[in-house]
Amino acid sequence: MSDSMIRLDHVTKLYGNVIGVNDLVTELPTDSYGLIGPNGSGKTTLINLLIGHFRPTIGTVEVFGKAPTKNRSLLRHVGLCPASDVLYPNVSAAEWVRFQVRLHGFSRTESKRLALEALEMVGMTKSMNRPMGTYSLGMRQRTKLAQAIAHRPQLLILDEPYNGLDPIGRSEMTTILKQWRAEGRGLLFASHVLHEIEAVTNSFLLIHGGRLLASGNLNEIECILAGTSQQIRIAGPNVEKLLHRLAGVPWIESLSLTQNPRELKLAVRDSAELYRQLPGWVIADNLEVETIRSSDGELDALFDSLLRHHRGEAG
Known part of the structure; x- marks a missing residue:
């Protein structure tokens, strides 16, 4: 696997005449990064490019040395916790997470084990057999995180993961992400709230209007x-x-x-x-x-x- 976790080479994504991201250039080794910018800045567009949902209009995107749109097996190494609610109301968290792990090629037995471990990690064991339609917003957020980490990816991408979490849930989420970082796995954490990212990592990518304005830690940005x-x-x-x-x-x-x-x-x-x-x-x-x-x-x-x-x- 490539030493470079993410490489963007003059990446532009257009929606007709609208610019989603504009001439992004960066190369990131495996580590934890906060992707920060106001709503509408291009964070979600960049995430969709990284997971191969979008193809760049101009430039190239690589994750672990491969183009996501041409190497769908790459998703085995990437976990996504999206901002949107993608849960099914009549399905339990245990069933849904287990199914998501199966899609990555794991056996039924292994999928069940990994799903249970992930749900326990996010504090959903007691409620995992209830229909997800009965969950609070915070419980749904935890379940989305469980499916993102259950297959043990090398890169975890989170889009506004604190949405809907109460103070206790936010603290527990921060603990999980710190542990993920301590294990040496990659993390890209998108948020429009600076202090949420600061609690997990001090490395930032600042995006605004589809442009990457700065990257580095706080001291480096202060130098800029x-x-x-x-x-x-x-x-x-x-x-x-x-x-x-x-x-x-x-x-x-x-x-x-x-x-x-x-x-x-x-x-x-x-x-x-x-x-x-x-x-x-x-x-x-x-x-x-x-x-x-x-x-x-x-x-x-x-x-x-x-x-x-x-x-x-x-x-």
Whole structure:
């Protein structure tokens, strides 16, 4: 099997005149990755390309060195937990998962054993013989995960796996995915919620508008964004006193003042320098600062910064 888990070579997928993904280029060794982007960014299109449901309009897709559309046996090595609900209401989880494993070529006896092990792993043993039409959304999500992992794939692909899970279910899901990662298997975890992925892996692929904006860990992405402005808001009854301090400062790209609430909005290229000088200004000018809010860690702000970086608007 190839050392490369996923390879995308200038991959574009068109739906008529609509672009699903646009010129994706990356190569990923076997590891765990978060595929993160807002709804409609191209995450599900990319997943469908990886499992061979879609054929790229331009470029080539390889999973473990093979094209998914030409090598259907490749699916034996891939497990998919889709975002859509694909369960059958009159069939039990035990029957459904066992049937899914059989489709990968396992014997009846082996399929039953693997299905039971997977359902136990996701906490569905007590309910596995009930019709799936009686399940809650969280139980259906667990059952989908069970069928994705039951045949012991080398790559597990999950599309919004936390949908419908309560806090306990989310914690249990995170534990399962961490264990999967610890076993050295591949994981591609699609979500639009950054902290969900951060709990499992610190390696990211950031996709927006069908384009891959950045890839790497958080430190590497921060390096990409070095020199890109952050949005910072400082609120308080007399924050206008800061205007004379900030006017003409080279690392301030823009500043504006709102009246109600009284808030100073800044676009700052060097936030560290702002935070270094701000305490002195507060004391010297007798400022009353109630809140300071930064865009750090906010997904929308991160994508906005990356988009401006790609358009050449940073720095």
